[in-house]
Amino acid sequence: MSALRPHPDRLLPADPAVRAVARRLYDEVADAPILSPHGHVDAGMLLRDDSFPDPATLFVTPDHYVTRLLHANGVPLERLGVRQKRESASPDSRDAWRAFCEHWDDFLATPVRFWIESELHDVFGVDVQPSAATADELFDQLSERLAQPEFRPRALFERFRIEVLATTDDPADDLAAHRALAADPTFTGRVIPTFRPDRYLDPTAPGWAADLDRLAAASGVDCGTHAGFLDALRARRAAFASAGATSTDTGAPDAHCEPLSDADAERIHRAGLAGTATPEQGVAYRRSMLFRLAEMSADDGLVMQLHAGVIRNHHRPTFDAFGPDTGHDLPAPGGFTRALTPILERFGTSETFRIVLFTLDETLFSRDIGPLAGFYPSVYAGAPWWFLDTPAAIARYRAAVTDSAGVAKTSGFIDDTRAFCSIPARHDMSRRADAAWLAGLVTTHQLGEDEAAGIARRLVDDIPRATFRLG
Amino acid sequence: MSALRPHPDRLLPADPAVRAVARRLYDEVADAPILSPHGHVDAGMLLRDDSFPDPATLFVTPDHYVTRLLHANGVPLERLGVRQKRESASPDSRDAWRAFCEHWDDFLATPVRFWIESELHDVFGVDVQPSAATADELFDQLSERLAQPEFRPRALFERFRIEVLATTDDPADDLAAHRALAADPTFTGRVIPTFRPDRYLDPTAPGWAADLDRLAAASGVDCGTHAGFLDALRARRAAFASAGATSTDTGAPDAHCEPLSDADAERIHRAGLAGTATPEQGVAYRRSMLFRLAEMSADDGLVMQLHAGVIRNHHRPTFDAFGPDTGHDLPAPGGFTRALTPILERFGTSETFRIVLFTLDETLFSRDIGPLAGFYPSVYAGAPWWFLDTPAAIARYRAAVTDSAGVAKTSGFIDDTRAFCSIPARHDMSRRADAAWLAGLVTTHQLGEDEAAGIARRLVDDIPRATFRLG
Amino acid sequence: MSALRPHPDRLLPADPAVRAVARRLYDEVADAPILSPHGHVDAGMLLRDDSFPDPATLFVTPDHYVTRLLHANGVPLERLGVRQKRESASPDSRDAWRAFCEHWDDFLATPVRFWIESELHDVFGVDVQPSAATADELFDQLSERLAQPEFRPRALFERFRIEVLATTDDPADDLAAHRALAADPTFTGRVIPTFRPDRYLDPTAPGWAADLDRLAAASGVDCGTHAGFLDALRARRAAFASAGATSTDTGAPDAHCEPLSDADAERIHRAGLAGTATPEQGVAYRRSMLFRLAEMSADDGLVMQLHAGVIRNHHRPTFDAFGPDTGHDLPAPGGFTRALTPILERFGTSETFRIVLFTLDETLFSRDIGPLAGFYPSVYAGAPWWFLDTPAAIARYRAAVTDSAGVAKTSGFIDDTRAFCSIPARHDMSRRADAAWLAGLVTTHQLGEDEAAGIARRLVDDIPRATFRLG
Known part of the structure; x- marks a missing residue:
């Protein structure tokens, strides 16, 4: 069960002198407010401010970046709940989440892995890597978080x-x-x-x-x-x-x-x-x-x-x-x-x-x-x-x-x-x-x-x- | 007459810290068996197990990577024996080999140079760079090797x-x-x-x-x-x-x-x-x-x-x-x-x-x-x-x-x-x-x-x- | 008013060991004569050997690399004197030069900036960056230089x-x-x-x-x-x-x-x-x-x-x-x-x-x-x-x-x-x-x-x- 601990200097150049400069430049903007002039979030989600139902419905089912690579590696879209209406919980969420965790290493070296590692760690405080062994534990941990008010939209x-x-x-x-x-x-x-x-x-x-x-x-x-x-x-x-x-x-x-x-x-x-x-x-x-x-x-x-x-x-x-x-x-x-x-x-x-x-x-x-x-x-x-x-x-x-x-x-x-x-x-x-x-x-x-x-x-x-x- | 001595870290990154990692990763696989799922070697060559006839017939004449760049630099294909049936010795092999050695520097910074340097050094134990001056010596040295049983296919x-x-x-x-x-x-x-x-x-x-x-x-x-x-x-x-x-x-x-x-x-x-x-x-x-x-x-x-x-x-x-x-x-x-x-x-x-x-x-x-x-x-x-x-x-x-x-x-x-x-x-x-x-x-x-x-x-x-x- | 002082190692790799090699290689050719087998300089300019009239006419108006990026950033071509016949002084040269200096930062990280910095510094001995504040001073300084015989073609x-x-x-x-x-x-x-x-x-x-x-x-x-x-x-x-x-x-x-x-x-x-x-x-x-x-x-x-x-x-x-x-x-x-x-x-x-x-x-x-x-x-x-x-x-x-x-x-x-x-x-x-x-x-x-x-x-x-x- 390996640790999920994104490095503070990730993506910055390896050469120490170049990294030092990059780090200073990054520090200038790391905490700057986000301007998001193009995206596909639903305004109604913010209006309703309902809790997110479960990890699979949040991370897997509606994200075609995720489902496409799982599909490419042999997971049928059905198992990922794709047929489900988006953002509604489904009885198979835990299984969809398991499929995702089992295939976590298929995302190695892709930007999706970067994004989701950051989300899991920085937003949800997760510190173990997804895997077949950790899938259920993570599902429960994340579900618990999602029920809390500070994780509403x-x-x-x-x-x-x-x-x-x-x-x-x-x-x-x-x-x-x-x-x-x-x-x-x-x-x-x-x-x-x-x-x-x-x-x-x-x-x-x-x-x-x-x-x-x-x-x-x-x-x-x-x-x-x-x-x-x-x-x-x-x-x-x-x-x-x-x-x-x-x-x-x-x-x-x-x-x-x-x-x-x-x-x-x-x-x-x-x-x-x-x-x-x-x-x-x-x-x-x-x-x-x-x-x-x-x-x-x-x-x-x-x-x-x-x-x-x-x-x-x-x-x-x-x-x-x-x-x-x-x-x-x-x-x-x-x-x-x-x-x-x-x-x-x-x-x-x-x-x-x-x-x-x-x-x-x-x-x-x-x-x-x-x-x-x-x-x-x-x-x-x-x-x-x-x-x-x-x-x-x-x-x-x-x-x-x-x-x-x-x-x-x-x-x-x-x-x-x-x-x-x-x-x-x-x-x-x-x-x-x-x-x-x-x-x-x-x-x-x-x-x-x-x-x-x-x-x-x-x-x-x-x-x-x-x-x-x-x- | 400059030495042919491929560096053990060739192609690995220059930065010492990155190279150290690359070296360890390379060491994991350097000696792994070769799976070659697509190529153009003749099965009959392995069946017959005849000696390779001479260096030009092995390295030059049948390899269109080699002959094309020699041709681009002014060597007629005739001189390279291209008209000859492949893998049969030809009376002009020594001259084809000379042409190749004279133009060795036209391969600088190309992958062909990498491959042939590795072959000459690692497979045949050659330690001088090909050149007009070394062509004949190399031809003889390689011909001698090729006649030995351990260099059969x-x-x-x-x-x-x-x-x-x-x-x-x-x-x-x-x-x-x-x-x-x-x-x-x-x-x-x-x-x-x-x-x-x-x-x-x-x-x-x-x-x-x-x-x-x-x-x-x-x-x-x-x-x-x-x-x-x-x-x-x-x-x-x-x-x-x-x-x-x-x-x-x-x-x-x-x-x-x-x-x-x-x-x-x-x-x-x-x-x-x-x-x-x-x-x-x-x-x-x-x-x-x-x-x-x-x-x-x-x-x-x-x-x-x-x-x-x-x-x-x-x-x-x-x-x-x-x-x-x-x-x-x-x-x-x-x-x-x-x-x-x-x-x-x-x-x-x-x-x-x-x-x-x-x-x-x-x-x-x-x-x-x-x-x-x-x-x-x-x-x-x-x-x-x-x-x-x-x-x-x-x-x-x-x-x-x-x-x-x-x-x-x-x-x-x-x-x-x-x-x-x-x-x-x-x-x-x-x-x-x-x-x-x-x-x-x-x-x-x-x-x-x-x-x-x-x-x-x-x-x-x-x-x-x-x-x-x-x- | 920041200094214009091109670094002697500019464009050479950041890694110290790689830079040392690059520096030695560059030194081999830094002062080599220039062979310019394709360009658009007017032979008549060299024949007449007249002084260049002013900085805008030299650096801005005739150079479509420069005018295009100024135009992209909102400067009308009229202001740059583009309608003027090339290389003849125009009454608006000072204003064209000002426009260029005001937009100097639009050239950051482009090759045009590299070229013009080198020209200003190495050819004309300029040591301040162009800007709205320095435009007039630079115009005068450069005009003075251009009138001297050593700056004729x-x-x-x-x-x-x-x-x-x-x-x-x-x-x-x-x-x-x-x-x-x-x-x-x-x-x-x-x-x-x-x-x-x-x-x-x-x-x-x-x-x-x-x-x-x-x-x-x-x-x-x-x-x-x-x-x-x-x-x-x-x-x-x-x-x-x-x-x-x-x-x-x-x-x-x-x-x-x-x-x-x-x-x-x-x-x-x-x-x-x-x-x-x-x-x-x-x-x-x-x-x-x-x-x-x-x-x-x-x-x-x-x-x-x-x-x-x-x-x-x-x-x-x-x-x-x-x-x-x-x-x-x-x-x-x-x-x-x-x-x-x-x-x-x-x-x-x-x-x-x-x-x-x-x-x-x-x-x-x-x-x-x-x-x-x-x-x-x-x-x-x-x-x-x-x-x-x-x-x-x-x-x-x-x-x-x-x-x-x-x-x-x-x-x-x-x-x-x-x-x-x-x-x-x-x-x-x-x-x-x-x-x-x-x-x-x-x-x-x-x-x-x-x-x-x-x-x-x-x-x-x-x-x-x-x-x-x-x-």
Whole structure:
């Protein structure tokens, strides 16, 4: 039964002289408040402030980072409770937790292990490694903790020093939870929505007409025409902004954005409602909508986040059995420079427009993203994301993007997580990785240590604040 | 005349504290038996156990890693004896060896230099660097060694501590050499065949009909129809399995694998036999065959190795003069995630199916291979291969793949070599590179040293054994 | 007001033992003469030898590396004087300089900062960092320096120890400045032209017919036919060669090079002159011309530099307002192996032909460029270029290319700059980066220190001299 005791200098460089610098840089920001401008926590969880039901429901079942690697190592998703509705306890939680503990070593040398070790140790005071032998003991220990008031969401929110937490929300969402939280005098955190219209962009998607009906109901604007649909989106963007939103988010298979003429857009819109739109029309409409969303951002100043290049639901049998977000969304080859030409030619130098580019294809770091962010005032280089949100990939990102874009045109860290308790660990990883990178520049005399300390502080404060217009 | 004395700590990190850890990790595996689950040594060489004829025929002429870089630096392939039949002595061997020694410094800082230095020093006891001045002396010294019984193939096989050696074989091969070796009580090594059907997959390839005749003869199954052809392959797979094979191998220009309907496949099959298949039909048939091979693997449990993305025989004049495998097979841009959808959707979660993905396009490490191996139980991340089988590329591979797939879903090292005497040097390079990588994780507190030692041991034993079902 | 005092060991590795080796390797080459086989300095500047007018005109306005990042951080190009004709003083120079100084920290951790720090300190004796507070003082101090005779171009040329400086020139250029410099007994530098025919390759480019008229006038060969056009190019290549040129340069959107038949080429040529060539014809003609240029190189032995994969003038509004080379030329995905097949199949093993491949797409380092340079005697791996001319990218290049091509098939450094005063800083950065790389190989026992010293010396002397046939 080996000890779980994360080293205070983990992720900092091994060389003693470099580590000393990295340690000082890290100490500048280790306790800084967390700005989380992009994530997937449910605002309702904070509103209700219910206890988390059990360890598996907290750490395993809803976290596709965890379930995918367990699945890759032979654990069926059923055993992990994946079919269960998220965050509701299930009779099999203890068994799911056992599966996770038995396979703990499959996470060795992965960022998931870093995050969960930090969570277990720093948040829950656990000091033994998960294993088949310790699974039950840990399940009981964690369950006991979770029942205590100081482990409820709001208490943790405060303990985590979260200053801003952005959620991701459907345009038809009424944002009641956000408004209730803002109005609640007992909760002082800032929880802001993010406008994510993905569901409405493809007129060939199943249920598109019904989705538009919901949007029309939410906005009070008829969506029977393309023009009406755009007006509905504008109305909901305004509602989001007045509920505190500062940005939008779009996940797209690619970054193409050629605008359709009004007539073509209306024709495809009608075909979509009639269920007769072709796949080619669907793609053309979706790409045109990316342009229209940029146009709206240039109008209303909501920062446009673009997460492009994902193949969703790669394994259809798993999707059919378990639904989306079950670990088989996979990276696609990317490309921003040519694809984004329509948006950048039109809005690239607009003072109100801002776009943050995220990718799963590292080849874009030095070829597309750095050079674009190094010319266009509106373009920011999004932090390494998802499969690339790791110490090694962060090092590659910094080395590849900084050369052409500098530091000020990078976005600052986003945790992009549904796993609420992993938020501090994820930001900590990023702060350590940036300190390690900066210490390398200091000790090779590419930066003064005071300059590096200034950058470290800006990366967790001014830079995300400015990029996402958090004020 | 400078000394050839490979440093005992070569490839281990420079920092003394990190090196100390790396050294301990390397010591755990330095003398471990060699599992070689993919390579190109000729089983007949071990059966005959003849002496190697001379140094050029051993080190230069048959090794396209060597001849290509000599050619790039101005040495004509003729001078290297490339036109000669492999492994037969030639009157010009001494001159070929001289050319190699004169250009020895063109290999500085390349893995070929590492391998050959290790071979010369560790296997043959050479202690001077090759050069124009030492060429003749070395030729004589090595020739003398090669004539001694302890430098015959079987003696070296034993000395190299090879536990398993997989060859690569044509489906029509009768595997007589393998059976004779297995039946020979004086040889205790395990030499197993690998089923490589590349030659039969493209119905527009010259000689396809004749090849099918050979396959029909070998299998006893008529190949006049597509269905018969599939049955013949199945019969030969069964014969390979009973001769000890645990895997198949396919080298393909790309990884597309859309299955044809039976009717379409039969029609193209007939066209291929008649010599009238179009290039488009050839591609469609070849891609469909990749699916059929996966289907067979799901049936019989032979592990499917996929080496995709090679442009064969790039320089036609060289091919016309010297034939294939003469140094101008070159990498193509790759892509697995979309291309492999048909196979993975059908067999990706099958317990019998297993596929190991190899690439020459590093962009796939973090974008395709890691994420696929990190979800699909059947997918393994193949070791860096060919142009990427180098210390620097191994470090990039580990950094890029581990984050999303962990360690257990990587394949373990494959040497993929025709150069028998380089096998220990290649495995040694891999063991050193992995020790260096792990030591970096230990000294940045991402792994405990005991955990790293466990990984080091698994990487040379359990992991290749499990990946390739070596038992 | 912080001090500007570049560290003598900047860019060398932090580890003391590795740095000691790197320092010794760097010392071998720190003061070696500069061979600059590819750049954009104006020969006329050296002929006239006028003083540089002011700091902004020297450091800011003409340098798109500088203006692009200022623009990205919100400085309008107008303020930087970009609309001004290059190298002529402007009334707003002081304000442009102020903008640059105010944004000095936006260059932190970029190579531009390294270059300009070195220039300010080493060339101009400046010892305070630029900032809003120091801008005026620096402007005055630098202006004073620039008025002194020792800061005129020829004095600096000598002080920089430039042995060879290659310019980039239009085929219709009369090379009068080059001839006058060569004939001037008071100037002993070697300034050689480079034949860059880009303007003439696309028959759909605006002004193509007029350009051909100029070429016809310059060459004395009628360009009304494709055959005449080729003869005119041959004549001008001969004139360039007799003016000292050893190489040509082509910047192309891609590397495709399928030759057209004479009849097709003539037909498109006529259509181009008539203004009726289609975009597809334009592309086909341009690609065919790449083949013809290779054919000419194989005939006359001028080294062919290929800089492929640039999207020119990405932001049309900026182009319309400010013209070309204003910071929004951007990298395109590349690919050499398949695209160059026609040229390499025909000339790849020719002794007279030589091609140096440059890319902005790093994925080509290990996939295309290393493997091609590691087989074809005619192919050289061009140094990291433009967005990749940085310490971090140089390290990636060396790690990725050397494995398959060794060192001798890399090109040696090119500075590719219009910023004359940055030439020594750029070569110095490259020498430091290579010393750092080599020291890593020495201290991991992949090279002896004497071998590394030999490589360091060859990289700044024999290798560029041989690659570019500088004699």
